[in-house]
Amino acid sequence: MIGLLLGLLRRAGGWRPRLRPPTPDAAELRRDLERVLHDGPALRTSALALELGLLAVTVTDPCQRERVEAAQHTVRLVLDDLRQVGEALYPPVLPGAGIEPALRSVAERHGLALTLDVVAAGLDADARSRTCLLVADHLRSLRPDTAVAVRVRAGRHLIRVRITEDRPGAAPRRHWAVLRCA
Amino acid sequence: MRVAIAEDGALFREGLVLLLEAAGHEVVGCVPDGDRLLALVTTEPVDVAVLDIRMPPEPDGGLTTAERIRALYPDIGLLLLSHYAETHYLMRVLEIGTERIGYRLKERVAGVQVLDDTLARIAAGEIVIEPVLAKRLVQTPAGRDGGAIDALTEREHDVLRLMAEGRTNNAIAAELFISAKAVEKHIAAIFTKLDLPGDPSVHHRRVLAVLAYLQARRIDG
Structure with missing residues (x-):
């Protein structure tokens, strides 16, 4: 009976599932992992791309040149993959630019039409990070072309997040979350 | 250098x-x-x-x-x-x-x-x-309000994307297999549709066109 009621509420758009933010430890781990990925594998692979670029100048044999070009292509694919993993772990512009540019970047990559309404001045790095990751993870779960409205309000002790999704032919879906500021 | x-x-x-x-x-x-x-x-x-x-x-x-x-x-x-x-x-x-x-x-x-x-x-x-970035910027989701940008034809979109990559008129012409004169015509149409001020510096107008395009897409701030 309860399941049926929840199902009806969900279909009518009246059910607002609560989203769970990452713990402070999980957020910190994700930031560290992205940094390791950026400063380690990504940078070393980019250096390998330079090495192949140098090699391409010296190779004169057409067969060898073709193999170098194939290797360069593969290196670019590897870097594309590393970029995707890094972006999912921790939005790269978040530390320098804050929540809004970071979320716009996620929405842009996933083809979402995002409307942001963020009032969150004075948040510390930890709260900013957890709030952004909570919303970013949810945005990544949506289908492209979804219109999403995200509202974030930070008070003295709590941050309230409300997300509304709108897809043509479907009832709007809403989610919410509450995080502690510190 | x-x-x-x-x-x-x-x-x-x-x-x-x-x-x-x-x-x-x-x-x-x-x-x-x-x-x-x-x-x-x-x-x-x-x-x-x-x-x-x-x-x-x-x-x-x-x-x-x-x-x-x-x-x-x-x-x-x-x-x-x-x-x-x-x-x-x-x-x-x-x-x-x-x-x-x-x-x-x-x-x-x-x-x-x-x-x-x-x-x-x-x-x-x-x-x-970076061309990858310029290309991604034109592939915006449906339903997003692009304002004057939406009034551009498909070809004008292509030209604007290549302008965003910093290409010259000749390079755009080569990329799209059209004449340099046709590129100039498309760019003039873009300037008109985006209602850009008549500036003596053509390069400045090009940048304004790209900026107008980016702002219309609300890609940031």
């Missing part, structure tokens, strides 16, 4: 030096952070400075250093490199300047020809934007 490099990854820094030298450029110095680059360009004449966006001073030392260099030495060309193609970085780059500046992915300049071409365009006063 006299080039200075600031990059905190030693392996990439060394590879870049070798590639620049292979392209026939003189590397006047390579340093691991923005502050040292600023000191370097103060004592050495430099045509173009190559900066990693994400280096000390953290978090985006390349951008803050580029800002300082542009303010002190506006004639120095700036090439900002990153592992990530971010719209936010692009907007910051455009705030720093719209001439003699570039933003590209690190691995996409990993060839003598492409690196040489990128530096030459920057030194000649152009803006060079």
Whole structure:
């Protein structure tokens, strides 16, 4: 009976599932992992791309040149993959630019039409990070072309997040979350 | 060309030096952070400075250093490199300047020809934007209000995207297999549809067109 009621509420758009933010430890781990990925594998692979670029100048044999070009292509694919993993772990512009540019970047990559309404001045790095990751993870779960409205309000002790999704032919879906500021 | 490099990854820094030298450029110095680059360009004449966006001073030392260099030495060309193609970085780059500046992915300049071409365009006063980013910016989701941009035809969109990549009219013509005259016509139509002010500097109007395009897409701020 309860399941049926929840199902009806969900279909009518009246059910607002609560989203769970990452713990402070999980957020910190994700930031560290992205940094390791950026400063380690990504940078070393980019250096390998330079090495192949140098090699391409010296190779004169057409067969060898073709193999170098194939290797360069593969290196670019590897870097594309590393970029995707890094972006999912921790939005790269978040530390320098804050929540809004970071979320716009996620929405842009996933083809979402995002409307942001963020009032969150004075948040510390930890709260900013957890709030952004909570919303970013949810945005990544949506289908492209979804219109999403995200509202974030930070008070003295709590941050309230409300997300509304709108897809043509479907009832709007809403989610919410509450995080502690510190 | 006299080039200075600031990059905190030693392996990439060394590879870049070798590639620049292979392209026939003189590397006047390579340093691991923005502050040292600023000191370097103060004592050495430099045509173009190559900066990693994400280096000390953290978090985006390349951008803050580029800002300082542009303010002190506006004639120095700036090439900002990153592992990530971010719209936010692009907007910051455009705030720093719209001439003699570039933003590209690190691995996409990993060839003598492409690196040489990128530096030459920057030194000649152009803006060079990573094609991957310019392409992504035109592929916006349906339903997003593009304002005047939506009034552009498909061909005008193509031309504007290539303008956003910093291409010249001839390069756009070659890419789209149309005449340079046809490109000029499309650009004139873009200027009219975007209602850009009649500025004597054609290059300035081009940048305004790209900016109007970016703002219409609400890609940032």
